[in-house]
Amino acid sequence: MKLTILGGGGFRVPLVYEAVATGATGLRVDEVVLYDVDEDRLRTIARVVDELGEELVADGRVGSATGGTDGPGASGGPRLADGAAARALPRLTVTTDLREAVTGADFVFSAVRVGGAEGRTVDERVALGLGLLGQETVGPGGLAYALRTIPVATAIAETIAEVAPDAWTINFTNPAGIVTEAMRRVLGDRVVGICDTPIGLVRRVGRLLGLDPTGDDRVGIDYIGLNHLGWLRALTVDGEDRLPSVLADDAALDAIEEARLVGFDWVRAMGALPNEYLFYYLYTDEARARIAASDTTRGEFLARQQGSFYAGGPAEADPLSRWRSTLHEREATYMAETRDEERREEDIAGGGYQEVALRLMTAIATGRPERMILDVGNAPAGSSGAPAERVIPELPADLVLEVPCVVDGAGVHPERVGPLTLDQLGMMSSLRASERAILEAALTGSRERAWVGFATHPLVRSVEAGRALLEGYEAGHPDIAALLGGS
Structure with a gap:
């Protein structure tokens, strides 16, 4: 089985490789291909x-020799390894040629960062300079990131469709919801977006109740939203909703990072636990003030921190140890502007997006069902190929939602959730309408649609601010200026 990682020079790629190599789910991968346009970063991560x-x-966690090819198209299909002795270390290939990287892949993991951390700093600073929230995926910075990324993601999807039409694409490229939606226009249901924050929230609640929400058939999960905008609204056990008892218990809420971020009283008033990124919508002024008061934005911090790491190059002694120390600092300072305390170790620890990706791959490759929260179409194709019933009837069939799904050898099957409240429907509709205007701008080069996207974002809502954002991003990003130059 061949797994291709796009953005293979990315800082967190070793996490994916370790999860695949050790086979936490038992799946055997024979070859991992790292692809990136930056050869120096690629070689550093390869080292x-x-x-x-x-x-x-x-350490004896894997064998030293690569195994034979398995996976779709090979005799016997994908195999599950029985232990470390039976599991071989995947063969590693690095390349800057996209077609070479993707050809023959069974799974493609897309985690590209168009413009790098330096591009992110522009996204953040333009917004902050106008008194608006500057954050990577939330607010106008997220729209600028999408505008830069969608043309690249679409070209990647077209290459996959041409040279690996049977591959499954797992998208972690941010902003994941709208980028997945763009790639689905080419790849359909064979591209799925992932994020580790929703399932992390569900598991925290599950631990408090002494159960595994993803592996217990008695448990029902009512989580609904868009990527980085969602709510856990119920967690039932044998039909009984156990979430109210969690919301009523201060000690329980203190163990849930999301509840500490937005306040115990507020989650009780909502009757739900929010995705952590809702902090930026609920406490917009506070978040903006904290970011503005910091010496550096998150993008500037990462550009400096990881720039220092990559400057060591592939020949640096003990790169693994330095990578680990850099990673811990990165994770410990994640979303620092949302907290009044240092991040707790139990909040840092967890399976992460690499585990989500591996579990998704395993379920599809082996047919062993898994329950996950994924970014999928509101009405994915049914067994006949025709669109299935919409998960949320009020929203377009092709809109990408973040919902509980069952994954098996036949694909990804969204589960039903309860009706949206008016405020939830309003927030989701407003955000995705803005993002879809940006999607149209990215695909057509329309400056007017880009202006509409920036102006109507729920954290902007200003025609003049939208115009100023557009002009600021055109000045700061030559690729955006070139994209929109013809309209």
């Missing part, structure tokens, strides 16, 4: 991965 592989072999 980290090489050293990580040597450590895994030395």
